[in-house]
Amino acid sequence: MTSERTQVAIIGAGPAGLLLGQLMHRHGIEAVILEARSREYVEARIRAGVLEQGTMEVLREAGVGERMEREGLVHRGIYLCFDHVLHHIPMTELTHGRSVMIYGQTEVVKDLIEARQKAGAPLLFECEDVTVEGLEHDEPVVRYRHGGAEHELRCDIVAGCDGFHGVCRPTIPEDALTVWERGYPYAWLGILADVPPSTDELIYAYSDRGFALHSMRSLTRSRLYVQVDPDEEIAEWPDDRIWSELHQRLASDGWELAEGPILEKGITPMRSFVAAPMRYRSLMLAGDAAHIVPPTGAKGLNLAVADVTVLADALIGHLTAGSDTGLDEYSDRCLTRVWRAQHFSWFMTTMLHLDHSDDTYGRQLQRSQLRYVTTSTAAATSLAENYVGLTLEQTAPAGATP
Numbered sequence: 065m066t067s068e069r070t071q072v073a074i075i076g077a078g079p080a081g082l083l084l085g086q087l088m089h090r091h092g093i094e095a096v097i098l099e100a101r102s103r104e105y106v107e108a109r110i111r112a113g114v115l116e117q118g119t120m121e122v123l124r125e126a127g128v129g130e131r132m133e134r135e136g137l138v139h140r141g142i143y144l145c146f147d148h149v150l151h152h153i154p155m156t157e158l159t160h161g162r163s164v165m166i167y168g169q170t171e172v173v174k175d176l177i178e179a180r181q182k183a184g185a186p187l188l189f190e191c192e193d194v195t196v197e198g199l200e201h202d203e204p205v206v207r208y209r210h211g212g213a214e215h216e217l218r219c220d221i222v223a224g225c226d227g228f229h230g231v232c233r234p235t236i237p238e239d240a241l242t243v244w245e246r247g248y249p250y251a252w253l254g255i256l257a258d259v260p261p262s263t264d265e266l267i268y269a270y271s272d273r274g275f276a277l278h279s280m281r282s283l284t285r286s287r288l289y290v291q292v293d294p295d296e297e298i299a300e301w302p303d304d305r306i307w308s309e310l311h312q313r314l315a316s317d318g319w320e321l322a323e324g325p326i327l328e329k330g331i332t333p334m335r336s337f338v339a340a341p342m343r344y345r346s347l348m349l350a351g352d353a354a355h356i357v358p359p360t361g362a363k364g365l366n367l368a369v370a371d372v373t374v375l376a377d378a379l380i381g382h383l384t385a386g387s388d389t390g391l392d393e394y395s396d397r398c399l400t401r402v403w404r405a406q407h408f409s410w411f412m413t414t415m416l417h418l419d420h421s422d423d424t425y426g427r428q429l430q431r432s433q434l435r436y437v438t439t440s441t442a443a444a445t446s447l448a449e450n451y452v453g454l455t456l457e458q459t460a461p462a463g464a465t466p
């Protein structure tokens with residue numbers, strides 16, 4: 065058994081854990097990142113791809129924005145498609161110049177891993193049986209197995225950045241957490257296709273066959289999704305069937321969808337979930353470990369980055385100036401923003417997806433909402449400012465000093 069000490073033990077090398085490690089390193093704070101999976105697995109895990117303006121700024125300031133600036137695609141709007149017509153929401157025009165960047169989560173993760181390795185800062189992959197103990201004492205301990213040996217890591221703070229299925233949140237006694245949850249009767253079947261996008265900006269399509277999304281990862285790779293049932297088997301979806309659904313659901317006058325080889329496909333269930341508070345003694349939860357949203361609002365990765373930005377400030381205050389104010393306010397500061405994103409993600413999801421009930425009243429409401437956001441500047445502005453991302457100041461708890 066080896067025993068070591070660090071200031072911050074970070075569990076999980078997703079966007080939250082890696083970015084926190086980078087911000088700690090830049091402020092001279094020691095941290096060790098422990099990740100259950102291999103580097104190859106983490107770098108290949110295809111997930112989000114839309115970065116809010118605020119996320120781009122944080123990555124730039126953290127010194128990991130160089131490749132994103134070079135290869136990312138700036139988008140200034142989105143399309144909503146219904147009744148075979150594309151309607152443009154000019155987000156930049158409606159939000160005083162704000163925009164989003166298309167740059168895959170896989171690329172963000174690769175950039176952060178490379179930065180950490182260049183800095184020579186500890187990042188351990190393939191850690192097994194990670195446990196968090198001693199939260200009731202001043203010095204919590206993280207135990208894990210790595211390279212066949214048992215290790216213990218004593219620290220000041222544990223950052224639980226280990227995603228929805230991680231070990232940190234379950235470490236918190238049940239009566240110390242409140243959980244809010246909503247399931248949805250649909251899932252997304254996503255493909256990555258080796259074909260240039262057929263659109264300059266994302267298309268969110270409402271159709272009688274269900275929702276579809278045309279997204280992208282670069283100028284040569286398209287990412288497309290169709291709504292499916294949550295219990296659908298991927299084996300029931302050969303490539304031809306996927307393309308056929310995409311053509312039908314995305315169809316609009318004068319527009320053609322280009323097909324290409326499918327490189328990857330998978331089905332993602334949808335859930336909304338929040339656990340609060342995001343702090344238990346010296347354990348701080350960040351990102352998917354504390355909350356998840358359905359992907360329709362493109363918020364999951366951006367929320368993880370926003371949490372970590374607040375957490376980094378709190379840790380710097382605690383570890384360099386002995387101030388606990390940031391740690392005490394961390395959960396409330398994050399949660400007001402989390403709930404705004406929860407609402408927006410629910411709003412986009414319920415506006416665009418079909419359930420299998422014969423709820424014709426509900427469908428009329430969806431169509432009315434779609435007509436409203438595509439004809440009213442006020443409604444379009446509300447959608448646009450949520451999509452490009454509200455700032456932490458805009459979502460500060462009532463009465464808080466930004």
Ligand SMILES: Cc1cc2nc3c(=O)[nH]c(=O)nc-3n(C[C@H](O)[C@H](O)[C@H](O)COP(=O)(O)OP(=O)(O)OC[C@H]3O[C@@H](n4cnc5c(N)ncnc54)[C@H](O)[C@@H]3O)c2cc1C
Pocket residue numbers: 075076077078079080081098099100101106110111112113114169191194225226227228229230231332350351352353359361362363364365366368
């Ligand atoms: C399939 C899928 C598709 C998605 N698509 C989109 C999308 O299109 N748009 C969008 O905005 N969001 C999307 N999301 C959500 C977005 O990817 C997440 O919100 C984001 O990854 C959150 O980052 P995170 O660092 O908090 O968590 P994660 O990225 O989940 O990282 C957690 C890390 O902790 C590690 N870990 C877990 N348990 C342990 C343990 N016991 N010990 C050590 N390490 C551990 C995991 O291996 C992982 O590397 C998607 C999520 C999924 C699952």
